[in-house]
Amino acid sequence: xxxxxxxxxxxxxxxxxxxxxxxxxxxxxxxxxxxxxxxxxxxxxxxxxxxxxxxxxxxxxxxxxxxxxxxxxxxxxxxxxxxxxxxxxxxxxxxxxxxxxxxxxxxxxxxxxxxxxxxxxxxxxxxxxxxxxxxxxxxxxxxxxxxxxxxxxxxxxxxxxxxxxxxxxxxxxxxxxxxxxxxxxxxxxxxxxxxxxxx
Amino acid sequence: xxxxxxxxxxxxxxxxxxxxxxxxxxxxxxxxxxxxxxxxxxxxxxxxxxxxxxxxxxxxxxxxxxxxxxxxxxxxxxxxxxxxxxxxxxxxxxxxxxxxxxxxxxxxxxxxxxxxxxxxxx
Numbered sequence: 001x002x003x004x005x006x007x008x009x010x011x012x013x014x015x016x017x018x019x020x021x022x023x024x025x026x027x028x029x030x031x032x033x034x035x036x037x038x039x040x041x042x043x044x045x046x047x048x049x050x051x052x053x054x055x056x057x058x059x060x061x062x063x064x065x066x067x068x069x070x071x072x073x074x075x076x077x078x079x080x081x082x083x084x085x086x087x088x089x090x091x092x093x094x095x096x097x098x099x100x101x102x103x104x105x106x107x108x109x110x111x112x113x114x115x116x117x118x119x120x121x122x123x124x125x126x127x128x129x130x131x132x133x134x135x136x137x138x139x140x141x142x143x144x145x146x147x148x149x150x151x152x153x154x155x156x157x158x159x160x161x162x163x164x165x166x167x168x169x170x171x172x173x174x175x176x177x178x179x180x181x182x183x184x185x186x187x188x189x190x191x192x193x194x195x196x197x198x199x
Numbered sequence: 200x201x202x203x204x205x206x207x208x209x210x211x212x213x214x215x216x217x218x219x220x221x222x223x224x225x226x227x228x229x230x231x232x233x234x235x236x237x238x239x240x241x242x243x244x245x246x247x248x249x250x251x252x253x254x255x256x257x258x259x260x261x262x263x264x265x266x267x268x269x270x271x272x273x274x275x276x277x278x279x280x281x282x283x284x285x286x287x288x289x290x291x292x293x294x295x296x297x298x299x300x301x302x303x304x305x306x307x308x309x310x311x312x313x314x315x316x317x318x319x320x321x
Contacts, residue, residue, distance in 0.1 A: 011292075011295035011296060011298065011299040012299070013225060013229070013267075013269070013270045013273045013274075014223060014224075014225035015295045015298045015299045016273060016277065016291055016295045017225040017226075017228050017229045017232070017273050018225065018228070018295075018298055019291050019294035019295035019297075019298055020229075020232065020273075020276065020277065020280070020286060020291050021228055021232060022294060023286045023290055023291065023294060024232060024235075024236075024280075024285070024286060027285070027286070029235070029236065029239060029241065029285065030231075030232055030235045030236070030239075031235075034231075034235055035227075035228060035231035035232060035234075035235060036231075038230070038231035038234045038235065039221075039227040039228070039230070039231050042220065042230070043220060043221065043227070084234065084237065084244055085244065106252045106255065106256075107248060107251045107252045107255050108268060109248070116220060117220035117221075117230075118220075119220075120222075120268075123266075123268035124266065125259055125262075125266050159245050159248055
């Protein structure tokens with residue numbers, strides 16, 4: 001493999017992607033409209049709202065919550081959310097004593113079917129290395145200050161497992177419906193870099 | 200932001216809960232090519248992931264410029280199609296060089312193109 005990073009006269013990735021698409025199209029391996037479909041699906045249809053529905057259901061339904069924590073993939077599939085990078089989703093539950101946060105140190109594995117595609121910061125080398133080395137400091141920089149008594153568990157995604165954090169249900173939400181609860185749940189909370197607030 | 204998106208309807212929820220996932224249209228194309236080739240059975244996600252990890256590590260072992268995730272993705276895609284003898288690197292190099300030599304202001308929609316353009320009929 002050539003060393004890509006140092007060749008200044010190398011065409012931009014945009015042009016290389018266009019060239020590759022042409023070549024793959026000529027060979028009948030991709031179709032422009034199929035690519036459009038994937039992009040449309042992942043930009044518009046799949047997103048953190050799927051995960052938010054999973055979390056809200058777990059908050060209101062103890063049986064579902066138990067199932068979710070034992071068999072994340074199965075319980076998530078039950079709500080109709082499946083697809084690439086969703087084959088092995090492990091759900092980890094926050095409590096008063098434990099706060100979970102997710103990272104992928106090697107690349108940027110992420111539970112696509114429930115959270116969509118990862119945000120910029122999740123893919124950033126600094127996030128990927130620092131979340132393992134100094135999670136408390138990094139979480140604090142990201143706006144989440146945790147009490148010293150709270151244990152921080154960092155989950156490194158792998159080919160085997162993608163992780164989804166089940167955040168704590170905020171106080172004062174006892175009267176909210178499942179849909180109203182889902183609207184409170186943010187992507188950042190399900191990655192574990194934020195808490196859910198009552199709005 | 201160059202991606203064309205619906206302002207209303209299903210476009211809304213993910214954006215309310217996060218930023219757009221692609222910074223430029225080519226990033227989406229590169230992403231979708233990998234999806235399509237996996238779906239077509241040309242390689243698995245785990246195989247692609249290995250190439251992505253390798254591409255990320257190549258950059259991290261000698262960082263140059265700003266880290267751009269989908270640049271690493273594109274590099275991984277090129278390396279896996281090369282490895283699987285689907286499209287060779289010289290082919291991509293040659294066509295990319297030809298595209299890069301197009302006059303400034305080149306736009307897909309405003310005039311005729313030669314046979315090398317990927318939207319032409321087959």
